[in-house]
Amino acid sequence: MSRLFLALGAINAFLCVLLGAIGAHILKQKFSGELFNTFQTGLQYHFYHALGLILIGVLLFHLPQSKLVKLSGWVMLTGILFFSGTLYIVSFTEMRSLGMVAPIGGLSLMSAWLILAYAIWSEK
Numbered sequence: 001m002s003r004l005f006l007a008l009g010a011i012n013a014f015l016c017v018l019l020g021a022i023g024a025h026i027l028k029q030k031f032s033g034e035l036f037n038t039f040q041t042g043l044q045y046h047f048y049h050a051l052g053l054i055l056i057g058v059l060l061f062h063l064p065q066s067k068l069v070k071l072s073g074w075v076m077l078t079g080i081l082f083f084s085g086t087l088y089i090v091s092f093t094e095m096r097s098l099g100m101v102a103p104i105g106g107l108s109l110m111s112a113w114l115i116l117a118y119a120i121w122s123e124k
Helices: 002-030 034-064 067-093 096-122
Strands: none
Touching: 002 034, 002 067, 034 067, 034 096, 067 096
């Protein structure tokens, strides 16, 4: 399972670099300032949490039986999809009403970190 989260983290980091390059070279001219800022926010949180997935993968080498560490990884991946994914879609489509989904992703990201903290703290 640790290799899975390491791979998911690496793939997400790759996507961040790819989307960042597209944003810097192509989208900056096409997006309004507000939509570009929305895109950048999604990208920033996406990258932080790609690193979080890598951290979870490393932790699973040390705590391979921890169901809570694994759960935190899945919740974090869900948060990336809902938070950053929603912000990307809003940026590309200008469908601001979809922004209502982003807080679900934000709650997932926060929950993932709390679950991870609890998993580490409660590990014997």
